[in-house]
Amino acid sequence: MLNWIGIAAINMAIAVALGAFGAHGLTNIASTQQLEWWHTATLYLFVHGLGLLLVGLLIRLKYATQTTAWLLQIGILIFAGSLYAMTLGAPLWFGAITPIGGVLMIAGWLWLALSAFKLNNSAMK
Numbered sequence: 001m002l003n004w005i006g007i008a009a010i011n012m013a014i015a016v017a018l019g020a021f022g023a024h025g026l027t028n029i030a031s032t033q034q035l036e037w038w039h040t041a042t043l044y045l046f047v048h049g050l051g052l053l054l055v056g057l058l059i060r061l062k063y064a065t066q067t068t069a070w071l072l073q074i075g076i077l078i079f080a081g082s083l084y085a086m087t088l089g090a091p092l093w094f095g096a097i098t099p100i101g102g103v104l105m106i107a108g109w110l111w112l113a114l115s116a117f118k119l120n121n122s123a124m125k
Contacts, residue, residue, distance in 0.1 A: 004056030004069045011049035011076065018042055018084065026087070034087040041083035048076045048105055055112065063119060068112045075104030 022038040030038065052072050058064035079101025082094045 001059075001066065002069070004052060004059055004066070006056075007069075007073065008049055008053035008056050011045060011052060011073075015042055015045040015049055018045070022087075030087060037083040038087045041080035041087070044105075045076060045080045048072055051109075052076075055108075058112075064112055064115050068108050068115065071104050071108030071111055075101045075106075075108060077101070079105060 018038075019042045022035065022042060026035060026038060052069060055064050055069050055072060059066060059069060079098055082090075082098045082101065086092060086094045
């Protein structure tokens with residue numbers, strides 16, 4: 001079993017580093033649109049990194065499954081990664097894969113919801 005708490009902590013460290021880089025290293029070389037992409041990627045990395053931390057704790061407590069964590073992590077990589085890549089000069093068609101990451105993150109949260117409802121229903125029996 002993966003250590004999702006550790007992976008979440010790495011995500012958060014990367015988010016801080018990339019946020020600082022965006023605020024200090026890109027302002028003179030990136031367009032306004034590119035800086036908005038960077039900001040959006042960093043925001044989602046932060047938020048979902050924190051969410052993954054919670055999911056890691058829930059997995060340890062047996063209230064969630066690794067499926068939730070995998071969906072979130074892959075979603076983070078695709079969503080934020082494609083926005084970071086476009087900011088750094090990747091072709092704009094990378095924007096076409098960004099929503100795939102968003103859908104995976106949504107699926108991760110819905111999987112957690114279903115797991116919670118299933119757990120609640122089994123506890124009531």
